[in-house]
Amino acid sequence: MTTLPRTASAVIVGGGVVGCSIAYHLARRGLSDVVVLEREAVGAGTTSKAAGGIRAQFPTETEVRFSLESMRVFERFREEFGVDPGYTKIGYLFLVVDEEDLRGFETRIALQRRLGADVRVITPADAQKLVPALRVDDLVAAVWGPQDGMAGPAEVTNGFARRARELGTRILEGVEATALDMPDGRVRGVRTREGAIATPLAINAAGPAAARVGKLAGVEVPVYPRRRHIFFTEPFPEIPGPVPLTTDRASGFYFRKEMEQVLLSPGDVEDIGEDTNVPMDWGKVHDAVEKAVHRVPVLERARIAGGWAGLRPLTLDDHAIIGWAPSVEGFFLAVGFGGHGFQHAPATGRYVAEWLLDGTSSLDLSLFDPARFARGGAAARDRGPDAE
Numbered sequence: 135m136t137t138l139p140r141t142a143s144a145v146i147v148g149g150g151v152v153g154c155s156i157a158y159h160l161a162r163r164g165l166s167d168v169v170v171l172e173r174e175a176v177g178a179g180t181t182s183k184a185a186g187g188i189r190a191q192f193p194t195e196t197e198v199r200f201s202l203e204s205m206r207v208f209e210r211f212r213e214e215f216g217v218d219p220g221y222t223k224i225g226y227l228f229l230v231v232d233e234e235d236l237r238g239f240e241t242r243i244a245l246q247r248r249l250g251a252d253v254r255v256i257t258p259a260d261a262q263k264l265v266p267a268l269r270v271d272d273l274v275a276a277v278w279g280p281q282d283g284m285a286g287p288a289e290v291t292n293g294f295a296r297r298a299r300e301l302g303t304r305i306l307e308g309v310e311a312t313a314l315d316m317p318d319g320r321v322r323g324v325r326t327r328e329g330a331i332a333t334p335l336a337i338n339a340a341g342p343a344a345a346r347v348g349k350l351a352g353v354e355v356p357v358y359p360r361r362r363h364i365f366f367t368e369p370f371p372e373i374p375g376p377v378p379l380t381t382d383r384a385s386g387f388y389f390r391k392e393m394e395q396v397l398l399s400p401g402d403v404e405d406i407g408e409d410t411n412v413p414m415d416w417g418k419v420h421d422a423v424e425k426a427v428h429r430v431p432v433l434e435r436a437r438i439a440g441g442w443a444g445l446r447p448l449t450l451d452d453h454a455i456i457g458w459a460p461s462v463e464g465f466f467l468a469v470g471f472g473g474h475g476f477q478h479a480p481a482t483g484r485y486v487a488e489w490l491l492d493g494t495s496s497l498d499l500s501l502f503d504p505a506r507f508a509r510g511g512a513a514a515r516d517r518g519p520d521a522e
């Protein structure tokens with residue numbers, strides 16, 4: 135049985151990429167007696183389902199800055215963590231079929247370029263030069279981000295976890311947070327079946343289980359887990375790699391090469407509740423194949439070899455929720471990362487550690503304000519591409 139420490143300066147609930155990044159950054163800043171509670175194993179949650187995509191193409195300044203900060207970390211990951219994260223700049227390519235959609239891209243691209251991201255509108259013919267297998271006759275344009283790319287979610291999560299442990303963090307696997315002690319309305323401890331840990335600070339980094347963990351503190355956390363599938367083909371040399379992560383804006387379908395295989399997703403969004411063992415719906419293969427063959431006709435000859443499904447922890451406006459939970463002292467939220475939690479985890483760790491240790495973060499995080507939903511300020515604005 136796991137022996138729990140009696141006290142901790144902070145308890146992080148959730149050992150996914152977000153929780154491990156926060157733990158590492160807190161430890162690096164000198165907070166060594168932090169505990170991470172992970173009910174399964176490090177990285178076994180929705181982090182293990184991610185496609186590994188990393189892009190600078192986001193609709194808001196804060197998120198673009200998050201991406202650029204994360205890219206800097208991926209760039210030097212090997213030196214800092216002693217692990218090769220498999221970071222490759224394969225690029226992101228969005229295929230655009232209507233003018234109005236293109237106008238939205240142009241507005242966002244102006245912002246992204248101002249902040250230093252390399253993103254450009256290219257012609258359908260140029261898109262086909264990048265990926266010769268594409269059908270482009272119905273496109274009005276494509277949007278190309280050559281500095282975007284991918285890395286391995288497991289490698290990155292384990293890199294954060296290992297360094298955090300070396301710096302003194304206790305990461306306890308197979309231990310579930312079951313209650314929060316809040317005798318006077320503020321966090322005093324976290325309870326588990328194995329015992330309790332006294333702490334003034336609990337951090338909800340529970341991914342798709344964020345709402346459930348929020349309830350432990352009586353806080354409504356508006357994170358909605360939605361299922362998405364990814365399938366992979368048998369080795370398919372007809373499309374030589376590397377291939378940019380290519381998204382068809384008309385259908386939501388995306389694909390890229392993974393070694394010799396093609397990874398493809400129908401871009402589905404489905405409410406199946408918050409089940410830890412996300413069941414697959416093999417019926418979704420037809421949807422994926424239909425969309426794939428429309429955009430990449432040669433895929434008709436590919437054979438699907440397998441697939442998986444995972445939960446994306448969505449919010450109403452597609453922005454994460456980062457900050458103090460309204461109404462409960464000592465309860466911090468770092469949740470709701472949707473389809474981009476892997477790529478934003480390095481930046482999240484850094485800015486959350488600054489906030490908690492310095493009282494403020496060097497980047498304005500008001501976009502992620504947990505209170506925005508109650509204020510009615512979280513309408514679905516220009517959300518940009520739902521890419522992963």
Ligand SMILES: Cc1cc2nc3c(=O)[nH]c(=O)nc-3n(C[C@H](O)[C@H](O)[C@H](O)COP(=O)(O)OP(=O)(O)OC[C@H]3O[C@@H](n4cnc5c(N)ncnc54)[C@H](O)[C@@H]3O)c2cc1C
Pocket residue numbers: 147148149150151152153171172173174175176177178179180181182183184185186187188309310311312339340341342343347362363364443444445446447468469471472473474475476477478522
């Ligand atoms: C199909 C798919 C493709 C994706 N592709 C990409 C991509 O290309 N790029 C990208 O950036 N993102 C992608 N994502 C999104 C990304 O996977 C998530 O945003 C990210 O992994 C969230 O990390 P997390 O640490 O918040 O959640 P998780 O990895 O789920 O970690 C939370 C952890 O909390 C634990 N937990 C929950 N409740 C408790 C409790 N009470 N006590 C203890 N532990 C608890 C869980 O076991 C879990 O391990 C994709 C997601 C899916 C489903």
